[in-house]
Amino acid sequence: MPFAAITYDVKSGFEKEITEVFRGFRRVRSSVVEDDTGRPEATILSTAVFIRDATLVRVIEYEGDLDAVARFMANQPGVREFEERIAPYLSRPRSTATIEDFVATFKRSLLNPVVQFSVRDR
Incomplete structure (x- = not known):
């Protein structure tokens, strides 16, 4: 299963407040990511x-299409709420107002994978 790592540029000294923002995160309604016709495109396994x-x-550990995962996340009410709550603690603002902005920010925030190992790969 592939992993994606997304960075956020945050202000130092606010670790406790940022942790609280994440503790209040409303989970997505489903781990299955579907296209407009209801066909599964990806699954979010863990974060x-x-x-x-x-x-x-x-x-994020996922199966399937990472772009579909980003589009799916952009539409989730809990994610929208989270982006608003984290904004005061960012050292570099994230443009996430529209689905297109969210997906572009998601892609810009991705770390390049170096290596991924799993016991499931045996």
Whole structure:
């Protein structure tokens, strides 16, 4: 299963407040990502968030099309709410007002994968 890591440029010294923003996150309504016709395009398997000083990273484990995952996330009410709540703690604003803006920001925020290992790959 592939992983994607997304960075957020955050202000140092607000780790506690940022952690609270994530604790209040409303999960997506389904882990299955469907296209406009209802056909499954991807599945979000798990997520994790890490923070230290001015670096925040969200890791997403998924199957399928990562672009579909980004479009799906852009439409989720909890994600929209999260983007509003995290904004005061960002050192570099994220443009996420529209689906297109969200997807472009998502892609710009991706870390380049170096290597991924899993016991499931055996």
